[in-house]
Amino acid sequence: MKIYDISMEIHPDMPVYKDLESKKPTFKNVANFKDNSHYETDVTMNVHSGTHVDFNLHMVESGSTSSDAKIEQYISEARVFDLSYVLESITKENLTNLAIRKGDFVIFKTRNSQDEGFNPNFVFVAESAAKYLAEIGIKGVGIDALGIERSQAGHPTHKALMEKQIIILEGLRLAHIRSGSYTLIALPLKLRGLDASPVRAILLGN
Amino acid sequence: MKIYDISMEIHPDMPVYKDLESKKPTFKNVANFKDNSHYETDVTMNVHSGTHVDFNLHMVESGSTSSDAKIEQYISEARVFDLSYVLESITKENLTNLAIRKGDFVIFKTRNSQDEGFNPNFVFVAESAAKYLAEIGIKGVGIDALGIERSQAGHPTHKALMEKQIIILEGLRLAHIRSGSYTLIALPLKLRGLDASPVRAILLGN
Numbered sequence: 001m002k003i004y005d006i007s008m009e010i011h012p013d014m015p016v017y018k019d020l021e022s023k024k025p026t027f028k029n030v031a032n033f034k035d036n037s038h039y040e041t042d043v044t045m046n047v048h049s050g051t052h053v054d055f056n057l058h059m060v061e062s063g064s065t066s067s068d069a070k071i072e073q074y075i076s077e078a079r080v081f082d083l084s085y086v087l088e089s090i091t092k093e094n095l096t097n098l099a100i101r102k103g104d105f106v107i108f109k110t111r112n113s114q115d116e117g118f119n120p121n122f123v124f125v126a127e128s129a130a131k132y133l134a135e136i137g138i139k140g141v142g143i144d145a146l147g148i149e150r151s152q153a154g155h156p157t158h159k160a161l162m163e164k165q166i167i168i169l170e171g172l173r174l175a176h177i178r179s180g181s182y183t184l185i186a187l188p189l190k191l192r193g194l195d196a197s198p199v200r201a202i203l204l205g206n
Numbered sequence: 207m208k209i210y211d212i213s214m215e216i217h218p219d220m221p222v223y224k225d226l227e228s229k230k231p232t233f234k235n236v237a238n239f240k241d242n243s244h245y246e247t248d249v250t251m252n253v254h255s256g257t258h259v260d261f262n263l264h265m266v267e268s269g270s271t272s273s274d275a276k277i278e279q280y281i282s283e284a285r286v287f288d289l290s291y292v293l294e295s296i297t298k299e300n301l302t303n304l305a306i307r308k309g310d311f312v313i314f315k316t317r318n319s320q321d322e323g324f325n326p327n328f329v330f331v332a333e334s335a336a337k338y339l340a341e342i343g344i345k346g347v348g349i350d351a352l353g354i355e356r357s358q359a360g361h362p363t364h365k366a367l368m369e370k371q372i373i374i375l376e377g378l379r380l381a382h383i384r385s386g387s388y389t390l391i392a393l394p395l396k397l398r399g400l401d402a403s404p405v406r407a408i409l410l411g412n
Contacts, residue, residue, distance in 0.1 A: 003278050011398035022236075027400065030228075030252065033267045037361065039401045040264065044250040046236065050396070058246065061239045071408060072209045075391075155243065185281075185391060187406035190256070192217035194233065195245045199406075200393035202277060 004182070004203040006172045008050035015118040016049060017146045025049055047196040048146070051171040053188050058195040059158040064165075066191040073167060076139060078105040078184035078203070080177055083123075086110055092128035100136055105167070105184055107142035109174040124149045130160040140167030142184070142201075144174045172201060180205065210388070210409040212378045214256035221324040222255060223352045231255055253402040254352070257377040259394050264401040265364040270371075272397040279373060282345060284311040284390035284409070286383055289329075292316055298334035306342055311373070311390055313348035315380040330355045336366040346373030348390070348407075350380045378407060386411065 008014060016023035025045035032039050048054070053074070056063030081098055083090055090108060100106055110123040122145040125133075130149075133141060141148070141161065148168055149157035161168055169186055182205035188197035214220060222229035231251035238245050254260070259280070262269030287304055289296055296314060306312055316329040328351040331339075336355075339347060347354070347367065354374055355363035367374055375392055388411035394403035 003281070005277055005396070007396040009396050009398050038265050039267075040252060040254060041400050041402075042250060042252050043397070043400070044248060046246060046248050048246060059244055061245075071211055071406070075209070185393070187391070187393070187408065189404055189406050190211070190213040190215050191249070192215050194247050194249070196247075198395055200277070200395050202393065 001204050002206065004177055004205065006051070006174055006177060006201045006203055007199070008171050008173055010045065010050045010198065014050060015146070017118070018120065019118045023049065045198065047191070047194055047198060048170070050198055051201050052196050052198045053186065054158065054168040054170065054196050055194065056162040059155045060162055063162065066188055066194045066197050069188050071187060073139065074185070074187045076105040076184050078107050078142070078182050080107045080109055080174065080179050080182060082109045082179045084109060084111050086123050089124050089126040090129045091126045092132040095129055095132055100133070100138060102137040104138045105140040105142070106133070106138055107172065107174070107184070108144070109177060109179070110144055112144040113173060113175040118146065122147070122150065125157050127152055127156040127160065130157040134160045134164045134166060137164065138166055140169060142169035142172050144172045146171050169201065177203065207410055208412065210383055210411065212257070212380055212383060212407045212409055213405070214377050214379055216251065216256045216404065220256060221352070223324070224326065225324045229255065251404065253397070253400055253404060254376070256404055257407050258402050258404045259392065260364065260374040260376065260402050261400065262368040265361050266368055269368065272394055272400045272403050275394050277393060279345065280391070280393045282311040282390050284313050284348070284388050286313045286315055286380065286385050286388060288315045288385045290315060290317050292329050295330050295332040296335045297332045298338040301335055301338055306339065306344060308343040310344045311346040311348070312339070312344055313378065313380070313390070314350070315383060315385070316350055318350040319379060319381040324352065328353070328356065331363050333358055333362040333366065336363040340366045340370045340372060343370065344372055346375060348375035348378050350378045352377050375407065383409065
């Protein structure tokens with residue numbers, strides 16, 4: 001059994017959504033060996049930085065939060081599909097032949113995993129695909145983009161998934177991952193009442 | 207197989223080391239449904255908040271950091287020992303009968319798991335115990351205190367463990383955990399070059 005790290009590195013110059021300076025993490029040294037006998041850092045980061053899970057509150061007023069997350073759902077069998085051929089967005093048509101089943105945790109590998117920085121034209125999950133996945137009743141969906149959608153007014157992809165309590169895992173790094181079945185571990189931090197959590201996401205497989 | 211959450215909840219009023227205000231996390235709302243069509247939060251936290259792993263840089267100048275962490279070491283068989291009878295510190299004498307073996311990941315459950323807030327007299331791992339564990343060559347040690355030591359000039363417990371690259375996992379919540387063998391998952395975030403990382407720590411067991 002091998003362990004594949006599918007997480008983004010978190011640092012002050014990491015790629016962030018739309019490359020906004022306000023979304024870059026900051027690391028502040030608060031104790032060091034000049035002034036103290038130990039070393040400590042404060043981190044400030046938007047909870048949607050890097051590899052993270054969204055909770056419904058991100059898009060739904062009074063929606064469920066990190067406090068409602070059921071930890072056992074974040075250790076799951078998961079299936080990685082290579083959709084590197086998709087250029088713009090993953091649509092229902094791209095999914096209907098994939099034999100996705102109720103309860104699956106699906107992970108979409110796209111050409112995004114080749115990007116070094118933030119690509120404003122990242123491949124996303126279109127509304128038609130989200131509605132299809134919600135109808136099937138999947139458990140979760142992961143993608144190698146900082147957002148599971150872009151350029152869709154009203155955030156219909158997030159909302160279609162969130163209505164069915166489908167886990168949304170964003171910011172994966174999948175260039176080194178082949179299609180197939182794995183065990184996914186992506187445990188959210190035990191943050192009280194928030195709209196997202198950074199995670200260390202890994203796949204266990206052969 | 208059951209999943210036991212052994213993590214502290216992270217929130218602005220959580221217990222922190224010495225109850226210092228400067229160590230309390232802050233949650234800053236940066237987008238909400240009054241002004242935006244979504245909701246987002248920035249979190250500021252000391253990386254030693256709540257349940258976390260220490261890296262050598264915390265106590266050793268130019269020591270190894272989160273970037274050097276080998277992810278596979280944070281998924282491990284682990285043995286929980288109930289040392290609730292210890293009142294002050296865990297010493298070598300408390301450990302010699304426990305049949306601790308090379309390569310073990312040991313977790314010490316103490317009376318700290320009964321504390322609601324920060325207890326300045328928390329039970330810690332004394333230097334004699336740390337040296338004993340380092341001699342055996344364990345893989346890691348976890349404890350239900352925000353620090354694995356206190357009141358020891360020069361931090362000899364941390365240093366004895368760090369010299370042997372032994373993982374230090376602090377801030378566990380173990381009141382609901384029985385002695386025995388489990389699988390521990392406590393993956394650090396993929397932070398670049400830091401002295402610690404918050405983790406969501408769980409035990410898998412019967």
